[in-house]
Amino acid sequence: MRKPAQWKVELVDQVAKEISSSNVTAIVSIKGLRNKQFQDIRKSLRGEVKIRVMRGTLIKKALEKAQKKDIKGLEQFVSGQVAVVTGNIGAPVLYRRLEGTKQRAPARGGEIADHDIVVEAKETSFPPGPMISEFQKVGLQTAIEKGKIVIKKEAVLVKKGEVITPEKAKVLERLEIFPLIVGLDVLGAYEDGIIFTKESLSITPEQVAADVATAFARAKALALRATFMVPEVVPELLAKAKLEADALALAAGFLTESNVQLFILKAIREANALNAALQGGSESPAAEEARGEEKKEEEKSGEEDASAGLSALFG
Structure with missing residues (x-):
């Protein structure tokens, strides 16, 4: 059996120590998060939490090594593009802090719309030219008025549950419509022997x-x-x-x-x-x-x- 790389062993040991010494540990999704947005979020949370982006297998090994009762329950959330967040604040506070760092972002194409994406009837900043055909290709009704391209009728460009095509993503970005909300999405968190799901953490004191x-x-x-x-x-x-x-x-x-x-x-x-x-x-x-x-x-x-x-x- 091949021996694991030394850097992997050291990384797992380091993360296991961070988990053991922290009040809260969370598994967060980083899917769709661009590097600049990730760095902005990390900067805004500096001093409060540590964020470790690593492979799922290494995260699971770190959870196994951590000296925390029932911490392995977080393994159920380790799937896809995820990271480990540790800190000495409460799980609900961590959830609210991470939710507060989420940002709107343009679509690239290939994403699933989680709501109807509507383009309102309005005057655009574009002069007559190639943009007319781009608008028309995605189904927008346009006209030229006072030297500007005008969208004549409001339209649902992408319905909830549909895939955002690259062509529609390009038009949306040109119109400065950013349909995505990206950030560190909490999948599950651990505090004092308790595993919290995203649903339980999202409950506010006012709701209670x-x-x-x-x-x-x-x-x-x-x-x-x-x-x-x-x-x-x-x-x-x-x-x-x-x-x-x-x-x-x-x-x-x-x-x-x-x-x-x-x-x-x-x-x-x-x-x-x-x-x-x-x-x-x-x-x-x-x-x-x-x-x-x-x-x-x-x-x-x-x-x-x-x-x-x-x-x-x-x-």
């Missing part, structure tokens, strides 16, 4: 807060429907019970000290309604006022009983 609020609201609604007595729904349940009890007492003619005012208001309302019916007219202002007073009394009674119920339950 919104999900918790939604879950709480749904749980509370379910508890109310099921009459499940927990502190969060006791006030609403007591108020509901009070209103239902008052309605039942009124319907059954059951008079108590707490609902006598409701009976009086009900009697006034019914008397006025009868009077209005006998006179063939609408309810008098006094009747309307009595109806309003009855409603206020019901609401007040419900609130007072709910407060009293809470005091009794929780002291």
Whole structure:
């Protein structure tokens, strides 16, 4: 068996040490990233993280040698054009930093569009000449106006999922339309024995807060429907019970000290309604006022009983 080159052995050992001494290790895709863009990203992250571009087999060997529990779980992300990123920041922070370094880039041809690429109707900076035929070859409707080539109609030059041809890529670059977003794309990260996927790292604190609020609201609604007595729904349940009890007492003619005012208001309302019916007219202002007073009394009674119920339950 041929002995591996010394530089490979040294590189693997060095990267294994960096992984072992770092808080976070990530496998990132560098597919489609041009050298200048890569150097710009590396420069912007200098002092925060180390980026190692190496073959997948060497990355896997470095992961095997690293003194980290379950670090080999990152091997599942080592495929294609990848690099190793190490640093002493948290995995979510690393993800956000790398996302923040992504840049728009022109297509070269051969890429798959991840969204519809639209060319708007507009005046271009090109004078009449060869560019007219280039535009027309890719399906753009053009005309000459005031000595400039004008794109007359908006067009979807490349639909989502289609391959960007070299001809269309050339036209897009001429029009300064950069459809690609390139950068270090996190595939997976390791921190404190946990493997994080890109999907889990992309969750923001705002999303978590919104999900918790939604879950709480749904749980509370379910508890109310099921009459499940927990502190969060006791006030609403007591108020509901009070209103239902008052309605039942009124319907059954059951008079108590707490609902006598409701009976009086009900009697006034019914008397006025009868009077209005006998006179063939609408309810008098006094009747309307009595109806309003009855409603206020019901609401007040419900609130007072709910407060009293809470005091009794929780002291």
